[in-house]
Amino acid sequence: MSRLSPPSRPAAVRSAPDDAPAARPFRVSGRLHRPLALTVADLRERWPQRHAPVVFDCATNGPQQHTFDGPLLRDVLVAAGPAFDARRRKDRSRFLVAVTGGDGHHAVLSWAEIDADFGDAPILLAAALDGRPLDTAGSQLVVPSDRCGARYISAITGIWVGTCPVPGER
Secondary structure, rough: OOOOOOOOOOOOOOOOOOOOOOOOOOOEEEEEEEEEOHHHHHHHHHHHHHEEEEEEOOOOOOOEEEEEOOHHHHHHHHHOOOOOOOOHHHHHHHHHEEEEEEOEEEEEEHHHOOOOOOOOOOOOEEEEOOOOEEEOOEEEOOOOOOOEEOOOOOOEEEEEEOOOOOOOOO
16 A cells, blocks of 8 residues: 655656657547647656655565655646546546557556546656656656556657547447
8 A cells, every 4th residue: 555645846866867768659549639648757747746655566576665655647637638528527538548658558547537536546657767867768657556567668658648438339
């Protein structure tokens, strides 16, 4: 189980060395009014940062204990302007979020998981891991409530927001 600290403005976080290659921006796309291209530095500078100490079980490396810092996924996606009627809960609950990592792994979340009126899960887009900036490694999806690390997506390359077809309709 993890605890998530309240939001704070970005603190002085060490940036990547000048000679380190910067991670490529990742795209936030789909049914959005304002698609985004973001870097880890953008995540650190544009949104309040949360601190999450987590413990999860990794299938390849066993139990892991880390701290992550970064903005809430919800805050970043709201800035991209999801194309739903925010006043209508059922409209919001139809949306999905798919996150893809540099190693090809991906995870799908429902908008309802992160929405304050539903699950209100404090899912992060990490900008730092154990106090070290992720500028060169790329952002990581962090799901503090998960016991296993399968939805911890490393080196995010894209986030898609949209709806899936209604079963039986094509």
